[in-house]
Amino acid sequence: MTDLKKRSEILYFALRNNKLRIGLAVVLFFLVLTFVGPLLTDYGPYEYVGPASQPPSSEYWFGTTTFGQDVFTQFVLGLKATFLVGIVGGGLGTLIGVLVGFSAGYRGGVIDEVLNMLTNIVLVIPTLAILLIIAAYLTVRGILAESVFIGFTAWPWAARAIRAQTFSLRSRDFVDLARLSGMKPWKIIFTEIAPNMMSYLLLVFILQFGGAILTAATLDFIGLGPTNAVSLGLMMNNAVLWGALILGMWWWFVPPGAAIMAIVGALYVTNVGLDEVFNPKLREM
Amino acid sequence: MSLQVENLRVYYQTLRGDVKALDGATFSIADREIMGLAGESGCGKSTLGNGLILLTPPMRFVEGRVTIDDEELPIWDMERMDGFRFRKISIIPQYAMNAMNPTRKIGKMTSELLESRNVDSRATLPELERRLDLVELTRDVLNMYPIELSGGMKQRMVMVISTLLNPSLLIADEITSALDVSTQKAVADMLVEFRDREFVKSMMVITHDISILYQIADSILIMYAGQLAEKASTEVIIHSPRHPYTKLLISALPKVGVKYAERRLAGIPGNPPLLLDPPVGCRFRERCPVAFDRCLQEPQFIEVEKDHFVACWKEFERDA
Amino acid sequence: MLRLDRVSKVYKVGTFGGKELRAVSDVSFNVEDGEVVSLIGESGSGKSTIGKMILRLISISSGAIFFDGMDISTLSGGALKEYYRKVQGVFQDPFSTYNPIFKADRVFRTIHEEFYPGVKGREWNEKLESSLEAVGLNPEEVLNKFPHQLSGGQLQRFLIARALLLDIQFLVADEIISMLDASTRIDVLNLVADLKSRGLSILFITHDLSLGYYISERAVILHRGCVVEMGSTEEVYYNPLHPYTRMLMACVPRLDEKWQDVEVELKAQQSGITSGCVYYERCQVAGKDECCATERPALRKVESDHYVACGQC
Numbered sequence: 001m002t003d004l005k006k007r008s009e010i011l012y013f014a015l016r017n018n019k020l021r022i023g024l025a026v027v028l029f030f031l032v033l034t035f036v037g038p039l040l041t042d043y044g045p046y047e048y049v050g051p052a053s054q055p056p057s058s059e060y061w062f063g064t065t066t067f068g069q070d071v072f073t074q075f076v077l078g079l080k081a082t083f084l085v086g087i088v089g090g091g092l093g094t095l096i097g098v099l100v101g102f103s104a105g106y107r108g109g110v111i112d113e114v115l116n117m118l119t120n121i122v123l124v125i126p127t128l129a130i131l132l133i134i135a136a137y138l139t140v141r142g143i144l145a146e147s148v149f150i151g152f153t154a155w156p157w158a159a160r161a162i163r164a165q166t167f168s169l170r171s172r173d174f175v176d177l178a179r180l181s182g183m184k185p186w187k188i189i190f191t192e193i194a195p196n197m198m199s200y201l202l203l204v205f206i207l208q209f210g211g212a213i214l215t216a217a218t219l220d221f222i223g224l225g226p227t228n229a230v231s232l233g234l235m236m237n238n239a240v241l242w243g244a245l246i247l248g249m250w251w252w253f254v255p256p257g258a259a260i261m262a263i264v265g266a267l268y269v270t271n272v273g274l275d276e277v278f279n280p281k282l283r284e285m
Numbered sequence: 286m287s288l289q290v291e292n293l294r295v296y297y298q299t300l301r302g303d304v305k306a307l308d309g310a311t312f313s314i315a316d317r318e319i320m321g322l323a324g325e326s327g328c329g330k331s332t333l334g335n336g337l338i339l340l341t342p343p344m345r346f347v348e349g350r351v352t353i354d355d356e357e358l359p360i361w362d363m364e365r366m367d368g369f370r371f372r373k374i375s376i377i378p379q380y381a382m383n384a385m386n387p388t389r390k391i392g393k394m395t396s397e398l399l400e401s402r403n404v405d406s407r408a409t410l411p412e413l414e415r416r417l418d419l420v421e422l423t424r425d426v427l428n429m430y431p432i433e434l435s436g437g438m439k440q441r442m443v444m445v446i447s448t449l450l451n452p453s454l455l456i457a458d459e460i461t462s463a464l465d466v467s468t469q470k471a472v473a474d475m476l477v478e479f480r481d482r483e484f485v486k487s488m489m490v491i492t493h494d495i496s497i498l499y500q501i502a503d504s505i506l507i508m509y510a511g512q513l514a515e516k517a518s519t520e521v522i523i524h525s526p527r528h529p530y531t532k533l534l535i536s537a538l539p540k541v542g543v544k545y546a547e548r549r550l551a552g553i554p555g556n557p558p559l560l561l562d563p564p565v566g567c568r569f570r571e572r573c574p575v576a577f578d579r580c581l582q583e584p585q586f587i588e589v590e591k592d593h594f595v596a597c598w599k600e601f602e603r604d605a
Numbered sequence: 606m607l608r609l610d611r612v613s614k615v616y617k618v619g620t621f622g623g624k625e626l627r628a629v630s631d632v633s634f635n636v637e638d639g640e641v642v643s644l645i646g647e648s649g650s651g652k653s654t655i656g657k658m659i660l661r662l663i664s665i666s667s668g669a670i671f672f673d674g675m676d677i678s679t680l681s682g683g684a685l686k687e688y689y690r691k692v693q694g695v696f697q698d699p700f701s702t703y704n705p706i707f708k709a710d711r712v713f714r715t716i717h718e719e720f721y722p723g724v725k726g727r728e729w730n731e732k733l734e735s736s737l738e739a740v741g742l743n744p745e746e747v748l749n750k751f752p753h754q755l756s757g758g759q760l761q762r763f764l765i766a767r768a769l770l771l772d773i774q775f776l777v778a779d780e781i782i783s784m785l786d787a788s789t790r791i792d793v794l795n796l797v798a799d800l801k802s803r804g805l806s807i808l809f810i811t812h813d814l815s816l817g818y819y820i821s822e823r824a825v826i827l828h829r830g831c832v833v834e835m836g837s838t839e840e841v842y843y844n845p846l847h848p849y850t851r852m853l854m855a856c857v858p859r860l861d862e863k864w865q866d867v868e869v870e871l872k873a874q875q876s877g878i879t880s881g882c883v884y885y886e887r888c889q890v891a892g893k894d895e896c897c898a899t900e901r902p903a904l905r906k907v908e909s910d911h912y913v914a915c916g917q918c
Contacts, residue, residue, distance in 0.1 A: 173702040181715045182686040325786040465647035470856040496858035539819040540860045545798045553788035596625045
């Protein structure tokens with residue numbers, strides 16, 4: 001009876017935590033929109049569909065651009081790209097951070113020193129400069145390339161944090177007991193240490209996800225994003241480029257900007273909520 | 286009479302209900318008496334010791350009366366207790382030696398503490414220095430940071446600070462646990478000296494280590510599962526206890542001179558009851574080798590001989 | 606069975622690893638077959654470090670440890686696993702030895718997976734039940750529970766049952782009962798003593814002198830990483846020769862006699878160990894001269910089973 005209570009205690013608090021509910025609801029809303037949206041529109045993103053620079057109307061829900069493209073279509077497809085970058089970029093960042101963090105934290109010694117140096121180097125690299133160079137060489141870039149780039153540069157803080165946690169868990173007696181049972185190191189890491197950090201790893205992923213989206217939006221906005229896809233950041237880039245600010249075409253840049261803010265904000269709020277769920281001391285009860 | 290406690294009940298509030306951690310304690314400590322408070326984990330000794338001086342949530346005062354030097358001690362009232370703390374009643378909390386602010390010099394910490402109690406720290410400085418000499422700490426200690434002192438020195442420092450205003454009752458909560466053997470002896474001896482020099486009138490020494498109590502305590506109070514089991518002078522408790530729990534507990538302690546090959550000691554089978562929903566009657570009933578049907582009723586803590594209190598029906602029967 | 610030959614453990618501390626911390630210095634002693642040896646020392650004496658070195662959880666800086674004649678410091682991989690079939694350990698804190706998010710009997714499953722992969726379900730269950738009964742636990746009451754649902758005493762017994770599953774020859778018991786209540790301590794201690802009848806050798810690490818006396822045939826007294834005295838328990842306890850041992854015997858609180866009026870001088874933090882006797886700073890033996898401060902005394906045989914490391918005794 002009591003062990004059931006312990007497991008569902010997490011669920012109990014999770015379902016009742018307002019921050020978690022609101023955050024997840026917002027993210028879910030946009031996710032659903034990603035799938036449902038394209039079904040609601042018949043146009044392509046860069047297709048000329050109607051009169052240019054039209055404010056939102058019943059026909060063009062988000063209005064049209066200076067080229068007469070449907071903003072709603074662009075928006076909905078851009079959402080898809082955003083989520084893709086979040087999952088691939090964030091996921092890759094988390095994966096590298098986990099591998100590096102666990103190795104450095106568990107092994108210590110020389111491996112730790114080497115990985116620390118690597119982490120510091122990647123941390124210090126001016127990613128913008130590298131990206132500019134890449135942009136100069138790769139004139140055609142896709143969403144995937146952008147995600148991978150973000151993943152390879154966003155992992156250092158995750159690796160640091162995971163390393164610290166692993167360090168402290170490693171010296172616990174149950175890890176010694178596992179060693180005395182003849183377990184191999186990676187088995188110990190994944191079956192003894194990682195499960196104790198599950199909540200932390202989840203939080204890391206959420207932050208990486210949100211961070212990747214934000215980074216992608218920034219890169220797209222300054223024109224270093226993918227060349228052959230639609231994304232929310234790109235929308236904002238185009239909007240500013242083609243005078244939407246001056247001409248007062250708010251429907252072109254406000255929806256994508258608001259969407260990014262909403263998604264990333266909701267993810268961070270979810271993060272705080274999850275923290276409260278996993279750490280009983282933070283609960284407001 | 287230094288301390289008198291009547292029918293004190295302090296429960297812990299939890300989501301699942303009240304944990305009856307201290308359920309009906311009635312005893313007294315005379316002037317110049319060092320009473321040891323002993324028992325195993327969960328018996329309520331820490332609740333009793335801390336409840337007398339700082340009854341904060343999740344502890345909840347249920348009922349009872351505490352008087353110190355014939356004056357009522359309003360332990361449920363945080364504000365009024367402020368006037369008593371440090372002056373009439375003082376505590377050396379568990380882990381006190383590790384709780385000193387690492388970024389403050391000890392002298393500064395002490396003077397801040399005194400000022401917060403509305404005591405002129407400058408006026409008490411000579412007395413402080415005298416006490417430091419007594420416990421063999423140099424006066425330079427006041428200019429050091431806690432990290433520069435060893436465990437024994439920190440413990441002695443905390444003892445000096447806690448007794449600076451000559452409280453009537455000093456509560457010492459597990460103050461010898463984390464020390465090595467020689468420091469333990471020095472600290473324990475120091476407790477006795479404080480009483481002999483009348484820096485404190487009486488003491489309540491809370492510990493799970495009964496052998497230390499044998500060395501320094503005048504009397505011992507044994508607790509079990511939130512209730513009092515037996516109180517008597519140290520000699521009586523160690524050599525002729527009457528409560529079944531005390532008897533089993535004392536006989537379960539290894540002594541130098543007893544070898545497993547010669548005489549196998551026995552423990553007490555089973556576990557103490559959970560106090561969320563304690564059993565009816567005597568709480569030791571289920572593990573007691575001499576329990577009988579009367580034990581379904583809760584025994585009172587009664588004086589069966591001079592200065593010897595027991596809560597056991599079997600023992601009452603013997604005397605009747 | 607187990608022999609330590611001038612084992613040392615040195616840690617590099619300080620910025621840039623400049624300074625050295627000698628946790629264990631040149632320790633040598635034996636544990637014979639079917640013998641219980643107490644390793645007695647206070648905090649900082651290095652006793653736990655020695656236990657961990659025997660269990661190969663910490664590397665050995667210098668010296669060697671021989672188990673049945675084999676040098677264990679070079680073992681790795683499969684050979685190390687074989688070593689763990691014969692040598693296991695139980696630690697001080699029962700609640701930290703278990704991974705809190707898993708059930709307690711997972712420790713048995715780990716042994717099953719790692720050491721007995723071929724043993725089928727029913728046979729394994731029988732083996733498990735007989736191990737549990739051997740340590741005085743009722744399988745129905747204790748299986749399938751989380752660590753926080755069991756008591757400290759039960760958890761420690763679990764760990765002993767785990768070691769018995771492997772049919773070990775040597776057990777390192779590091780302060781295994783110091784965190785238990787007095788009434789359960791003695792039962793677990795009796796259990797450990799009973800294991801001797803199965804042919805087990807035990808290294809019983811403790812700071813509590815009365816426990817050492819109760820259970821062991823021989824005692825090794827450790828101070829700041831060095832062996833200061835060792836021999837049969839009777840000899841060491843009733844005829845202590847080293848000033849440190851004498852101080853220990855005089856200061857430990859006993860239930861059968863009161864403290865003598867022994868003046869214990871309290872000193873400030875001890876400085877780092879240099880050469881010379883480790884007890885030099887606190888030693889009260891009159892006439893301690895220069896040689897105690899500069900030369901570390903070697904362990905000298907005084908009687909048939911009694912060795913002391915002291916220049917003045």
